[in-house]
Amino acid sequence: MAQPKTAQKDAYSLILDAIDSGIYRPGDRLVESELADRFGVSRTPIREALQRLETQSLLARDGRSLIVASLDHNQMAELYAVRTELEGLAARLAARHATEEEIQVLTEMVEEDRALMNDPKALSRANRRFHKMIHLSSHNRYLVQQLDLVHRSMALMATTSLAARGRGEIAMAEHQAIVDAISRRDEDAAYKALRDHISVAFVTRLKLDTQEALGA
Structure with missing residues (x-):
């Protein structure tokens, strides 16, 4: 069950925390619907968060998918x-x-x-x-x-x-x-x-x- 909005962290922070804690590791694919279900957040803020993370080079494109970036x-x-x-x-x-x-x-x-x-x-x-x-x-x-x-x-x-x-x-x-x-x-x-x-x-x-x- 989704948390009330007042108790929710924003989607960007939730995804960032998941990457930082190793739930999602370099090379892992991130899917809007799966993230929305995991965090109890609608897909629109998830989509906006993914776009922001991609802009910051924390996510990368693999074909049509977004994956957690890795560093060479x-x-x-x-x-x-x-x-x-x-x-x-x-x-x-x-x-x-x-x-x-x-x-x-x-x-x-x-x-x-x-x-x-x-x-x-x-x-x-x-x-x-x-x-x-x-x-x-x-x-x-x-x-x-x-x-x-x-x-x-x-x-x-x-x-x-x-x-x-x-x-x-x-x-x-x-x-x-x-x-x-x-x-x-x-x-x-x-x-x-x-x-x-x-x-x-x-x-x-x-x-x-x-x-x-x-x-x-």
Whole structure:
């Protein structure tokens, strides 16, 4: 039974969340009628949402069908280049502008997320929350908007770098270094710590993708 309109999220957000959570993965075909049934939304807003997602390159055409897009090597490299700079800037601004309460939340996130190191999916969700908190702590709405776009595209990657053996423990140490720098109000150190964190994640992802391509 469909939820009342006041309780419904818009169709765009529902589909985006489904892609982000892995319900729909790169290459999966999206059908208006199936989406409408799944989410209890009429087909018109579903159609409009699909058009918007296609415009944002999150969906691609496969004949007459729409499928969840995937990123080739060059697109992934381009995305990480942009992400590295924007995330680094967010950390720099967070060191400058974050409130004591925001720093406390970041500190608690790192502590709580250590319990998730053996659950890559849960750790990946926690990782997104952590980064989002840094974005918000930058107190720059335009930067937050651009990072939201980047992170939507990150959902087009079939795997998380946190699935690599030992990556969770290393990532938590990197998160701690980022928060420590923000807590000290050391803008340069925060910028470098977050850039380095993203760089290591990219290297890890490249290794994972190479292993997958070779069937390792």
